[in-house]
Amino acid sequence: MRKFLAIAVCRILHWIGKRIGRGSSLPGQAALKICPDILSRVRLPDTVIAVTGSNGKTSTVEMIAHVLAAAGKRFSYNREGSNQIEGVTALVLCSCTLGGKFKNDILLIETDERYARHTFRYFSPTHYVITNLYRDQLTRNGHPLWVYEAILPSIPKDAVLLLNADDPLVSLFGRGRENTVWFGMERQSFSTEEPTGIYDDGKYCPLCGGKMRYAYRHFHHIGAYACPACGYRREEPAYRITEADLENGFLTINGTDKIPLAFRSLYNAYNVLACYALCVTVGIDRETVVGSIGNYVLKNGRVVNFRLGEALGTLLTSKHENSVSYDQSLRYLVGQKEPCAVCVIVDAVSRKYFTSDVSWLWDIDFGILSAPCVEAVYLTGRYAYDLAVRFSYTDVDKQKLTVLPSIPEAVAAMKSGKQKRIYAVTCFSDRDKLLSLTEILPNKEDATP
Amino acid sequence: MKIRLLHLYDDLLNLYGEYANLSAMERALSEQGLEVETDRKSLGDEVNFSEYDWITLGAGTEKALKRALADLLPRKEGLSTALAEGRFLLATGNSLSLFGEKITDGEGRVEPALGLFSYETKVSGSERRLSDEVCQSDLLEEPCVGFMNTAQSLYGVKTPLFRVRHGLGNSTDDGGEGFFEGSFFGTQLTGPVLIKNPHFASFFVKKLTEKAGIPYREPTPGYERAAYEATLKALCERFEK
Numbered sequence: 001m002r003k004f005l006a007i008a009v010c011r012i013l014h015w016i017g018k019r020i021g022r023g024s025s026l027p028g029q030a031a032l033k034i035c036p037d038i039l040s041r042v043r044l045p046d047t048v049i050a051v052t053g054s055n056g057k058t059s060t061v062e063m064i065a066h067v068l069a070a071a072g073k074r075f076s077y078n079r080e081g082s083n084q085i086e087g088v089t090a091l092v093l094c095s096c097t098l099g100g101k102f103k104n105d106i107l108l109i110e111t112d113e114r115y116a117r118h119t120f121r122y123f124s125p126t127h128y129v130i131t132n133l134y135r136d137q138l139t140r141n142g143h144p145l146w147v148y149e150a151i152l153p154s155i156p157k158d159a160v161l162l163l164n165a166d167d168p169l170v171s172l173f174g175r176g177r178e179n180t181v182w183f184g185m186e187r188q189s190f191s192t193e194e195p196t197g198i199y200d201d202g203k204y205c206p207l208c209g210g211k212m213r214y215a216y217r218h219f220h221h222i223g224a225y226a227c228p229a230c231g232y233r234r235e236e237p238a239y240r241i242t243e244a245d246l247e248n249g250f251l252t253i254n255g256t257d258k259i260p261l262a263f264r265s266l267y268n269a270y271n272v273l274a275c276y277a278l279c280v281t282v283g284i285d286r287e288t289v290v291g292s293i294g295n296y297v298l299k300n301g302r303v304v305n306f307r308l309g310e311a312l313g314t315l316l317t318s319k320h321e322n323s324v325s326y327d328q329s330l331r332y333l334v335g336q337k338e339p340c341a342v343c344v345i346v347d348a349v350s351r352k353y354f355t356s357d358v359s360w361l362w363d364i365d366f367g368i369l370s371a372p373c374v375e376a377v378y379l380t381g382r383y384a385y386d387l388a389v390r391f392s393y394t395d396v397d398k399q400k401l402t403v404l405p406s407i408p409e410a411v412a413a414m415k416s417g418k419q420k421r422i423y424a425v426t427c428f429s430d431r432d433k434l435l436s437l438t439e440i441l442p443n444k445e446d447a448t449p
Numbered sequence: 450m451k452i453r454l455l456h457l458y459d460d461l462l463n464l465y466g467e468y469a470n471l472s473a474m475e476r477a478l479s480e481q482g483l484e485v486e487t488d489r490k491s492l493g494d495e496v497n498f499s500e501y502d503w504i505t506l507g508a509g510t511e512k513a514l515k516r517a518l519a520d521l522l523p524r525k526e527g528l529s530t531a532l533a534e535g536r537f538l539l540a541t542g543n544s545l546s547l548f549g550e551k552i553t554d555g556e557g558r559v560e561p562a563l564g565l566f567s568y569e570t571k572v573s574g575s576e577r578r579l580s581d582e583v584c585q586s587d588l589l590e591e592p593c594v595g596f597m598n599t600a601q602s603l604y605g606v607k608t609p610l611f612r613v614r615h616g617l618g619n620s621t622d623d624g625g626e627g628f629f630e631g632s633f634f635g636t637q638l639t640g641p642v643l644i645k646n647p648h649f650a651s652f653f654v655k656k657l658t659e660k661a662g663i664p665y666r667e668p669t670p671g672y673e674r675a676a677y678e679a680t681l682k683a684l685c686e687r688f689e690k
């Protein structure tokens with residue numbers, strides 16, 4: 001009876017929320033209040049896929065959903081922002097009959113890494129993808145090892161674990177474990193032997209604390225590592241990017257499967273790889289996987305093209321408090337080699353909580369912007385001066401900087417600037433403050449203009 | 450005169466951008482016309498603490514801190530001598546716990562720390578203390594801003610460096626934050642504390658110019674000052690509304 005009530009209330013609240021155009025955690029919350037163990041009382045499908053990690057969860061889940069749809073599967077999945085237990089509860093109950101039977105073949109869940117153990121207390125994923133563990137939102141998360149410890153109890157013994165073999169901390173989840181599928185990237189022309197970031201989280205072995213050796217790195221601590229002291233090393237991946245041609249925009253997986261990249265960043269390459277590994281593992285034929293990822297258009301709006309006066313702009317959404325995300329955006333835009341202006345906005349550190357902490361700016365390699373193609377840099381938002389201090393410790397020419405805390409003033413300055421090409425780098429929390437002052441252009445097939 | 454700076458465990462206790470505290474000191478000291486040299490030393494490296502005028506170490510994971518402690522214990526005497534000689538040491542984040550009596554870890558195991566000072570530390574295995582901070586020190590004319598990101602609490606601190614105006618202290622029911630004695634300064638604030646608080650950096654710079662026997666020149670206010678004011682304003686608006 002409680003089960004019936006919980007499902008009914010959840011669905012009614014969800015329906016009302018949809019009618020008034022407001023999604024919230026309320027439907028899930030109400031259901032959990034009526035029946036705290038509701039998730040253990042519903043009949044779930046044979047395939048329950050979970051995706052977690054610091055970066056790329058949403059993109060990977062969106063892409064998996066796209067492939068599942070192309071393969072004709074019936075599935076439910078949560079959209080960004082509802083990845084804690086309330087959101088997952090609402091997702092599950094709204095896909096159930098009132099009797100508590102899940103109506104689709106597959107349940108696909110993006111789960112918040114810190115709260116995964118709460119979400120998976122009453123049911124278990126059958127396939128669990130962990131993308132990476134970076135310095136991410138440390139004002140909430142503490143540090144990557146703390147997050148590792150938080151994820152650990154959420155991993156069921158009998159689930160198939162799909163792990164990024166190139167991330168030494170993520171790989172630790174699969175150590176000595178059966179049912180683990182590894183994915184990774186082989187050495188590429190852009191791989192380096194020395195670390196390239198401001199800090200090095202791959203310096204010491206996460207297992208024994210010994211000094212690690214890398215045959216190569218793709219970025220930060222992501223690469224082929226081995227610890228001479230204890231023997232911990234990168235596993236040979238079953239699914240591997242054999243070629244990542246970012247210039248021409250395609251990947252080759254396992255030497256044979258060529259996939260065009262909707263967005264030509266390394267970041268996205270790993271999302272594609274995780275999606276590929278998962279989809280093939282759950283039994284979708286390779287042809288369908290390759291074909292559908294190939295025609296996938298980035299839908300989550302991370303990349304937005306806009307017009308500002310005579311200039312063409314591209315917003316590269318980057319996560320505040322996440323230096324890997326920023327570094328990837330900076331590398332990407334410099335890699336386009338077009339003369340351009342770059343605008344960095346830090347106004348609200350998060351849209352979900354308040355903090356004034358900008359320590360994370362010091363982990364970002366802003367020196368990347370000293371490339372000659374970057375002709376002007378606009379620093380704006382409430383923390384524009386913190387950005388200016390950070391930039392004063394890089395090789396970026398002071399003459400190129402414009403520092404204006406007011407975003408409208410900075411946008412006006414940019415509009416009257418010489419550059420006809422603009423890249424904006426900022427977070428979801430701040431991007432609309434820029435976009436609302438521009439003319440947003442429809443996304444093209446290929447998000448790279 | 451050459452001023453020598455040491456970033457201790459630069460590759461281990463550098464979780465929130467603490468390396469920038471060295472950058473701040475290097476720049477501020479150079480602006481005073483002093484020659485500056487910075488060393489970075491970590492696990493197993495040979496170090497003579499008495500060669501340095503100013504030493505700092507930052508925050509690390511709980512695991513990293515234990516490894517730093519094991520490495521530091523046999524060096525206790527050298528460290529203690531350097532402090533007795535009046536060499537400055539700034540410990541930020543959880544590294545402050547290394548210098549107390551003992552540390553109780555997340556699983557309840559008690560380990561002796563360096564024992565240079567009488568406070569003790571308790572580490573939680575499940576809860577972190579996370580907060581923006583505004584705090585005031587008698588040594589500084591203006592408040593300091595920052596962020597605390599730690600799983601530890603300090604008990605038995607007799608001479609805290611700061612009084613907490615907003616945020617968390619050494620432990621839950623303690624209005625004090627950090628610790629100081631002689632030339633030792635500790636705060637649980639994390640990250641580039643001296644970048645965020647240029648007046649705190651100036652405090653050390655003044656001490657070092659005195660030591661070098663040269664007159665201290667007020668630095669021209671730059672973006673650092675404006676950034677500090679913006680953060681202080683944001684925090685006061687938030688906490689005092």
Ligand SMILES: [Zn+2]
Nearest residue numbers: 205208227230
């Ligand atoms: Zn090892």
